[in-house]
Amino acid sequence: MSQYVIELLNDDLARPSIAEWAAEVGKLPPVDFGGKTSAELVREARREMRLDD
DSSP states (O other): OHHHHHHHHHHHHHSOOHHHHHHHHHTSOOOOOTTOOHHHHHHHHHHHTTOOO
16 A cells, blocks of 8 residues: 555646646747637637537
């Protein structure tokens, strides 16, 4: 059991901090959504998956 916990801790510690992750994401190029809002894209995806209410 203790080895399992050690592995979990090591995995967690190997992950970047929120600040490191945000810095990496900030380096990515912007995404062009064709002028649509995120809400419109979610609605379209829900319609395609037949999840709209």
